[in-house]
Structures are given as structure tokens and as C-alpha cells.
Amino acid sequence: MDPLEQLCEVAASFFQRGYAFGSTGNLSLVLGDSVWITPTGGSLRNLTPDRMARIDFDGNPLNGNKASKEFPFHLAAYKGAGSRARALVHLHCTYSVALSCLDTLDEAEPLPVFTPYYLMRVAPLAVLPYFRPGSADLASAVGASAVDHDSMLLRNHGVICLGSTLEEAVDRTEELEETAKLWFLTRSEKLRLLTSAERADIEKTFRKR
Numbered sequence: 001m002d003p004l005e006q007l008c009e010v011a012a013s014f015f016q017r018g019y020a021f022g023s024t025g026n027l028s029l030v031l032g033d034s035v036w037i038t039p040t041g042g043s044l045r046n047l048t049p050d051r052m053a054r055i056d057f058d059g060n061p062l063n064g065n066k067a068s069k070e071f072p073f074h075l076a077a078y079k080g081a082g083s084r085a086r087a088l089v090h091l092h093c094t095y096s097v098a099l100s101c102l103d104t105l106d107e108a109e110p111l112p113v114f115t116p117y118y119l120m121r122v123a124p125l126a127v128l129p130y131f132r133p134g135s136a137d138l139a140s141a142v143g144a145s146a147v148d149h150d151s152m153l154l155r156n157h158g159v160i161c162l163g164s165t166l167e168e169a170v171d172r173t174e175e176l177e178e179t180a181k182l183w184f185l186t187r188s189e190k191l192r193l194l195t196s197a198e199r200a201d202i203e204k205t206f207r208k209r
């Protein structure tokens with residue numbers, strides 16, 4: 001499938017399943033020397049490839065469509081991650097945003113490790129301080145975090161997941177949101193966490209780095 005059609009399909013799927021709502025959320029892909037990003041001011045529900053904005057790595061427009069106003073952190077993330085990242089998903093999905101707003105959040109380990117999938121696809125999850133959406137400070141923080149993180153929780157805002165492919169970024173985002181949901185559902189229960197030996201076994205078997 002054409003990569004831009006795939007991007008539109010993924011965006012619509014996020015909207016239909018309630019991961020994105022209103023005009024929130026933005027996604028991008030690196031193709032060659034340019035970044036293709038969802039446009040500003042619209043919903044992820046019904047995008048088409050001809051509406052996607054194309055920009056260079058300095059943020060200059062390469063076609064007539066206006067990029068999402070959150071484009072600075074997309075560019076910063078790609079610069080920080082280098083060749084490791086080729087796709088980025090940013091959503092304001094409910095359970096992750098709820099987690100990002102908790103005053104009691106443990107920033108060193110924002111979610112306990114109770115499933116192997118969270119460990120394989122999401123951890124380590126970086127927690128970034130609150131910055132105004134679209135600001136240069138947010139972009140700088142994302143760029144610094146992207147050097148060694150593929151998953152970020154933005155305080156009082158949302159999530160950013162990077163991937164070497166769009167599928168990987170999407171899987172990571174969904175796993176993060178579902179883990180946050182499970183955590184809220186079980187918050188009043190005593191959870192059995194993975195033991196350190198179980199965690200080490202997963203990391204040895206599945207983790208790339």
C-alpha cells in the first residue's frame with residue numbers, strides 16, 4: 001500500500017476506535033528527505049493523501065498543505081532519534097492523558113510492569129514536563145528524550161510514540177494506552193507485577209537495546 005494511504009488509514013482507524021477525537025492527534029512519516037504530516041485544523045477521521053502536508057527537516061513547506069501546529073516536536077523527535085525513527089504517532093488518548101495528569105505520578109516508573117507486552121513494546125516510558133502545545137520548549141524536550149526513548153508521556157497533554165515503521169509506532173501507542181487503561185481498571189486491586197527475573201527474561205529475549 002502507498003505509505004500516505006496507509007497513514008490516512010491508520011489515522012481514520014484511531015478516530016473510529018476513540019483513540020483520537022475532535023481535531024486532536026497528529027501523525028507523521030519520514031519518506032526520503034521529507035516529513036509527511038497530518039494537516040492542521042482537521043480531524044483524523046477522513047484524511048486523504050492529497051491533504052497531507054510535506055515539510056523538510058527545517059520545517060519549510062514542500063507542498064501547499066499546512067502542517068499540524070505540533071510539527072516542531074515531530075522534527076525534533078526525528079533529529080533526536082536519528083535513523084531509528086521513521087514514524088511518529090501523537091494522540092491525546094483518554095487513559096494515557098488521565099495518567100499524565102496525576103499529581104502522584106511516579107515519573108521514574110509511570111506504569112508498573114504487569115504485562116510482558118508493555119515491557120516489549122513501550123518501556124522505558126519517558127515522562128516530559130508540561131509545556132504549551134506547539135511551543136519550542138516542548139520540541140526541545142521531545143528532541144532530547146527521543147535520543148534514547150521511543151515512548152513519551154507528555155504531562156497534562158498526551159503521548160508520543162516513535163517507530164522504525166508506522167506499524168511499530170501504532171502498536172506502541174495502542175499498547176501504552178491499553179496498559180494505562182488496565183492500570184486504572186485495577187488501581188484498587190493488589191497487582192501481581194512481573195518479577196525482576198521475569199522482566200530480565202523478557203528483556204533478554206525481545207528487547208533490541
Ligand SMILES: [Zn+2]
Pocket residue numbers: 025070090091092133157158
Ligand atoms: Zn497534542
